[in-house]
Amino acid sequence: MSCDHSVWFPDKRLSHQEAGALHNALCEGDTSGVQPHPAVDAFYAELVALHPEIDDVPEDQIDNLDLCPWSCAFDRSDGHIIMCCVWSRADHVSDLLQSLARKHGLALYDPQAARVHYP
Numbered sequence: 744m745s746c747d748h749s750v751w752f753p754d755k756r757l758s759h760q761e762a763g764a765l766h767n768a769l770c771e772g773d774t775s776g777v778q779p780h781p782a783v784d785a786f787y788a789e790l791v792a793l794h795p796e797i798d799d800v801p802e803d804q805i806d807n808l809d810l811c812p813w814s815c816a817f818d819r820s821d822g823h824i825i826m827c828c829v830w831s832r833a834d835h836v837s838d839l840l841q842s843l844a845r846k847h848g849l850a851l852y853d854p855q856a857a858r859v860h861y862p
């Protein structure tokens with residue numbers, strides 16, 4: 744089981760329920776509800792500089808959850824990123840994602856709490 748989050752550029756403000764529907768659509772591969780934005784790439788670059796994606800971690804470091812707290816590869820487009828982390832690192836990852844999303848002006852959706860956070 745993993746702890747999931749998604750980010751996108753908020754071209755409009757969505758309710759928690761609408762953001763949940765957008766997150767679910769993104770999980771199904773439907774990116775029609777997001778717009779490409781350079782802030783998504785900037786967020787990604789800063790995030791993976793701190794915690795590389797699971798596919799980029801050397802085999803001998805794969806169990807180092809301080810290095811890579813991810814449970815699977817990101818789902819990513821020019822307009823969104825879905826990130827899944829292991830439960831034991833969920834608090835750290837949630838705090839980090841909130842901080843980076845705020846810094847880059849992105850909406851962050853937390854499906855565990857069914858809440859969207861705006862910068």
